[in-house]
Amino acid sequence: MPGFLQSLHSLRLKCEAYIVRKYANRAQKGGYTPELPTQRQLIEIPSRDIDRNIRIWVYPHLDWDRSPRRPVMVNWHGSGFIVGGFGLDHVWCTEVTQELGMWVIDADYRKAPENPFPAAVHDAEDVLRWVATRPDLFDLRYVAVSGFGSGATLALVAASTLRRADLGLNIRVPVAFYPITNFEVDPAQKRPLQRERHVPLSVSIIRFFNKCYVPNRDDRLDPRVSPGLGDLESFPDHVVIITAEYDIFAPEGIALAESLRNGHRTVISHMVRGANHGFDKDRRTNDFERQRAHAYFVARDHLDNALWAVSLGPPQLALAGAPVDAERLRNLLTSGYREDPNRNRTPTPTVGL
Template identity: 35%
Template sequence: MRSLLAALRYLRLRILIGLIRLIVRFATPRLQPKPDRVLRVPSRDVGRTIRAHLYSSSPVEPTEVIDYVPRHVLINCCGSGFALPSFGADDLFCREISRRTGHVVLDLEYRLGPENPFPAAIHDVEDVVRYVLSYPGKYDAAHISISGFSSGGTLALVAPMLFPAHTFRNVVAFYPSVSMANDPGERRAPVKGPDKGRAPLFWTRLFREGYFGGMDPRDPRISPLYAKKINLPRNVLIFTAEYDVSALEAEQFAKKAEEEARFSNSRIELRRMRECGHGFDKTKRNVAARIEAYNAVVELLNHSLSN
């Protein structure tokens, strides 16, 4: 009986989330990313690979091994609500970061619910990081950074907890959701205003059910706000938006990180973007905010290379 109920619940999620995906597909412009290369990164699952878009301002493969210098890397995770296929949405960000900082940027396509629920997405992030670490002649293990947007920002904040301290040089999270323990309808934005980038509440509840189901939402790999130790990298940069209902929890996470940073050499920077909502950098309404935010990331990455 229990297995039948689980199967019916899964079927319901597949149908409803499938319909939402169709709505989004026809209501939004088609993504047309233009990476320099497409990688197939080995997964822990036998016979499976993880697709990653590679952006580079110069050749990644050594032309003369004796003169080749391993490249610094930024691993990026797109936003998805852990349900919507939006791989490639960060093409502009990835290209700009690569061009202006010299980083190789790997934009990874992690798995989504309900077909691949928690912890599938986290495993994909782990596997891509381990792939980078396994090629010290190609990638500089001392300069690995990770970034993410929305649910991808959540993954970027979780990643340092899964590896030894200082595996990552920098972590950048754009409008992450750091707590899924409470009903999303209870959240309030710092400033009341239009947040056209946020999914409807019904969608958000459905996506969460498809992502972690009956798992404990206070698991720090689901809700990093509840982590006992964040395992901070050298630099943490978090962007929130004043119209975004996930902002206050993300700012609470940043405050917790600041407390932990007192006992380390880490630097925590929080930027609340004014007159902006969730996904502000993906809209034409907030071009100035996008430029400001991307400039801040460029400045952070370039500065970390000289220290």
């Protein structure tokens, strides 16, 4: 495409993305306010680019002040790789840290069309590399990843392709809520498991999202884009995939789960009945709270089993007491940072832990 036409095409995508983001922001209004008491702290960590940082919410476990070193889970929000959503997963993150006694990192990532693939994957990798620089806080032998929608795709990529890189940590289990695992198939060819009551995601909208995130169609075969097309041997022994009955992406999530199970992985594939893509964030539905509570319980239970089954057992949780010393927690998180020697360079894939 000639340079002038390419510029016009890029401008059009950015204008359309702006409109989509405005609509999404209105739909998500109020969803960023934590529903549960939380001690989370917002900090910025270095990316591979010298002049750019990545925002993360850090959810400390209840005993962080006396016994900081615990397993950690890194989470990525849903966005279609275009819209915002950073901070929307506060209920899931809070429940995990309080119920399982572990750290949770809720991480942001760059969005398309301004930053197409592989920007989001690079940000996900950079967050994991930052985690690896803090063995004083995080038990790097027991790391989990999770995500929702596009964030679930990143979690599966982290637990497969990125897991084979020399990250300096051991990803034991991904928890993927309604992931997109195959970008190569056109959205018009995707069908939900239950069609009668399906509320369809617009094919044109999904195509637009795909065009923004992966403009080069050849890249859609890359396992960093479509984790369902990657090497199944890259995944850890435990995998949790939560799908929704009316979601057009459910069949590909279930197909990946079956393939992994046939590859002798311990796979939990749970479908939420009567639910659509993004069901846990859609407050307009009557079953919103019930569906969310059920899905989170199933995922949390199996996350618990996968992590503690290979460790010395869950720690004794401290009872919630006095309010957290926010300044002390922030100092703990931001001090003692060791510069990652891999910063600002592309790592060479090797077999991980």
